[in-house]
Amino acid sequence: MSARTPVRDAILDSETAALAGTTRSPIVDPGGVTFVYHGSADAVNLRCWIHGLPASQPFERVGDADLWVLRVELPESSRIEYKFEVVRDGREEWILDPLNPLQAVDPFGANSVAQGQGYQRPEWTLADPAARPGTLDGIALRSAALDDDRHVTVYVPARFRRSRRYPLLVVHDGLDYLRYASLQGVLDNLIHRLEIPPMIVALTQSPDRLTEYAGHDGHARFVAEELPAQLEHAFPLHPSPAARGIMGASFGGVASLHAAWRHPGAFGRLVLQSGSFAFSDIGHHRRTVTFDPVARFVNEFRRRPGRPAERMYLSCGIYESLIYENRSLVPLLRHHGIEVRYEEVRDGHNWENWRDRLQSALTWLFPGPLWMVYE
Amino acid sequence: MVSSARRFGQYPPMHDVLILGPQFRAPNLREALGRAGIDGPVAAVTAGWQEREGELDALQQHLGQPVRDLRLYERAEAVFAQDGELHAAYRTRQNELRRMQDFYRLRLCHAKAAVRELQQAQDGSAVARQALRSALGALRRLDAGHLRELRAVHARFERAWSAEKHTLLAQQRLDIERVIASAGAVCIAGGHVAVLLNRLRLFGLGRALRTRPLVAWSAGAMAVAERVVLFHDHPPQGAGNAELFEAGLGLVPRAVFLPHAASRLALGDPGRVGLLARRLAPDIGYTLDDGDELRWHRGRLAAARGSCRLARSGTTVPAGDVA
Numbered sequence: 001m002s003a004r005t006p007v008r009d010a011i012l013d014s015e016t017a018a019l020a021g022t023t024r025s026p027i028v029d030p031g032g033v034t035f036v037y038h039g040s041a042d043a044v045n046l047r048c049w050i051h052g053l054p055a056s057q058p059f060e061r062v063g064d065a066d067l068w069v070l071r072v073e074l075p076e077s078s079r080i081e082y083k084f085e086v087v088r089d090g091r092e093e094w095i096l097d098p099l100n101p102l103q104a105v106d107p108f109g110a111n112s113v114a115q116g117q118g119y120q121r122p123e124w125t126l127a128d129p130a131a132r133p134g135t136l137d138g139i140a141l142r143s144a145a146l147d148d149d150r151h152v153t154v155y156v157p158a159r160f161r162r163s164r165r166y167p168l169l170v171v172h173d174g175l176d177y178l179r180y181a182s183l184q185g186v187l188d189n190l191i192h193r194l195e196i197p198p199m200i201v202a203l204t205q206s207p208d209r210l211t212e213y214a215g216h217d218g219h220a221r222f223v224a225e226e227l228p229a230q231l232e233h234a235f236p237l238h239p240s241p242a243a244r245g246i247m248g249a250s251f252g253g254v255a256s257l258h259a260a261w262r263h264p265g266a267f268g269r270l271v272l273q274s275g276s277f278a279f280s281d282i283g284h285h286r287r288t289v290t291f292d293p294v295a296r297f298v299n300e301f302r303r304r305p306g307r308p309a310e311r312m313y314l315s316c317g318i319y320e321s322l323i324y325e326n327r328s329l330v331p332l333l334r335h336h337g338i339e340v341r342y343e344e345v346r347d348g349h350n351w352e353n354w355r356d357r358l359q360s361a362l363t364w365l366f367p368g369p370l371w372m373v374y375e
Numbered sequence: 376m377v378s379s380a381r382r383f384g385q386y387p388p389m390h391d392v393l394i395l396g397p398q399f400r401a402p403n404l405r406e407a408l409g410r411a412g413i414d415g416p417v418a419a420v421t422a423g424w425q426e427r428e429g430e431l432d433a434l435q436q437h438l439g440q441p442v443r444d445l446r447l448y449e450r451a452e453a454v455f456a457q458d459g460e461l462h463a464a465y466r467t468r469q470n471e472l473r474r475m476q477d478f479y480r481l482r483l484c485h486a487k488a489a490v491r492e493l494q495q496a497q498d499g500s501a502v503a504r505q506a507l508r509s510a511l512g513a514l515r516r517l518d519a520g521h522l523r524e525l526r527a528v529h530a531r532f533e534r535a536w537s538a539e540k541h542t543l544l545a546q547q548r549l550d551i552e553r554v555i556a557s558a559g560a561v562c563i564a565g566g567h568v569a570v571l572l573n574r575l576r577l578f579g580l581g582r583a584l585r586t587r588p589l590v591a592w593s594a595g596a597m598a599v600a601e602r603v604v605l606f607h608d609h610p611p612q613g614a615g616n617a618e619l620f621e622a623g624l625g626l627v628p629r630a631v632f633l634p635h636a637a638s639r640l641a642l643g644d645p646g647r648v649g650l651l652a653r654r655l656a657p658d659i660g661y662t663l664d665d666g667d668e669l670r671w672h673r674g675r676l677a678a679a680r681g682s683c684r685l686a687r688s689g690t691t692v693p694a695g696d697v698a
Binding site for chain 2: 159164370371373
């Protein structure tokens with residue numbers, strides 16, 4: 001630690017004054033971000049989910065003031081989600097960063113968002129007034145495989161024509177993709193920009209995803225057979241596997257891979273985002289009991305992967321604990337003749353990460369007539 | 376470059392041709408027709424819109440008059456449905472063209488990479504300059520050879536399946552020519568450039584379109600030039616190599632049209648602009664964005680509004696300026 005000198009004290013005083021006066025947190029610099037909290041507390045901790053770092057990192061109190069700061073290394077273009085844990089009188093409260101207007105919402109609520117230097121939300125995720133909007137339709141169907149009635153939301157592209165045939169994309173947690181990953185706007189934009197062809201997108205939402213997405217044969221039959229059959233009655237769909245895709249994130253990624261593996265030929269295109277591909281080479285996996293059926297499936301898949309699709313897009317955030325499982329899958333898939341595009345990004349296990357990858361995934365799996373159409 | 380049509384002197388002299396930027400956001404067709412003194416009934420080719428062919432509400436509203444669509448897409452579907460042999464031959468040709476394009480792309484990728492690397496290796500020496508000139512020459516020869524081969528494929532197909540020799544095609548063509556003859560102008564809209572060009576070619580319209588004033592925009596403009604070049608400098612996937620895609624109808628000489636250039640081309644990158652201009656030379660690449668208008672009169676560029684031409688120096692200059 002440097003010795004205190006009048007000059008150093010003056011510098012520290014000016015830095016403290018600057019931090020005390022800031023109205024925005026975190027303060028971003030080229031190598032990281034500094035979180036700032038104003039308020040009385042016994043302790044303040046940063047709670048975030050970055051694999052490799054502690055889940056809780058303590059702030060430092062500056063002098064005697066109610067000013068708390070924490071600098072965290074954050075490489076360029078990173079994006080992390082976090083909350084503050086404020087401890088007062090022995091009680092802990094998790095709050096959003098009061099000085100940060102950036103928030104991300106997910107099925108569990110909202111988190112504050114820190115964007116490292118260089119991160120920019122992709123412009124194709126923002127509403128484009130020139131893009132003709134598609135519509136959301138709905139179909140109800142009886143699933144014999146699940147012994148249940150299901151409602152599926154269907155995205156129908158703008159300028160839909162019965163006289164042409166469309167690719168079909170089935171999306172697990174489809175309503176979450178709409179709410180938290182701007183999927184409808186992204187589809188509108190990418191179709192408008194001719195980067196993907198107009199397509200029918202079936203948005204499924206399971207009432208019990210941790211069971212049905214975890215290598216469940218009935219659910220696989222539902223998404224691979226029953227749902228497409230019903231959609232073929234309602235929409236003109238292209239029958240080729242190259243025009244059939246299935247997609248999901250987290251457990252939805254597991255469900256997508258499982259459905260394609262159990263029903264080879266049903267889907268030629270897969271999007272697997274931060275798949276929860278727990279497995280064990282020997283012994284038991286390290287995760288909770290919820291992952292038991294997942295690990296049984298993934299272990300089996302790793303033994304005999306076959307060729308569940310011609311092309312797969314995989315992505316994972318390097319701040320996710322699942323990075324190891326996702327990385328491990330890539331060479332296996334390639335070894336079995338599957339064309340794989342794999343992307344790692346400085347982000348976590350969250351919907352905005354999955355949103356930001358949609359262009360890369362969809363334009364690779366379903367290239368649009370970008371080069372041929374000049375309207 | 377001399378178009379095959381002019382070389383053989385088999386076609387009537389060309390009427391005025393108006394080339395416009397995209398029409399769906401900021402249409403300027405009516406004003407352009409007025410400025411050129413073109414009036415009368417309008418016939419339209421909207422085959423590039425495929426299944427949406429003939430949806431003319433916006434166009435009619437803009438012009439303030441009814442428009443007759445030549446319905447080339449629909450006619451082609453009807454001909455294919457009735458003449459299985461022709462349809463099979465057409466598909467065979469399309470497959471051949473696709474394979475040719477794939478192989479051309481492979482070669483293009485390497486040829487462009489060589490040019491790019493040599494551009495970066497320039498150190499002011501004569502040796503480096505000569506190497507770059509040679510690589511550029513190879514790229515231009517690749518484009519020229521591909522164009523020759525494409526023309527040969529079309530010539531073979533047209534010899535076997537010309538509208539003159541096949542009743543169904545001949546009937547459709549006569550009907551189309553009647554509509555064209557009664558029109559004050561023929562408009563060729565944009566859309567899917569291959570679909571559009573294939574339909575124009577299937578009905579042998581290169582000749583008939585010379586007989587009336589012609590207005591073409593976006594993909595329509597690309598189709599009436601001598602060469603169709605596809606381009607995109609920043610696609611979400613792939614290398615972004617502009618590629619020679621087809622021989623056009625050759626109704627507008629010495630020009631290659633680049634619709635949506637502002638969004639598709641890196642116009643601020645002198646390296647890319649200069650390279651494309653050199654590949655196209657002696658033809659000139661014209662940008663076509665909203666509101667742009669070019670007028671060809673007796674085979675020469677007579678007026679220009681808004682459009683720019685790509686210069687070999689890597690800049691863009693107003694199309695109306697003297698080169």
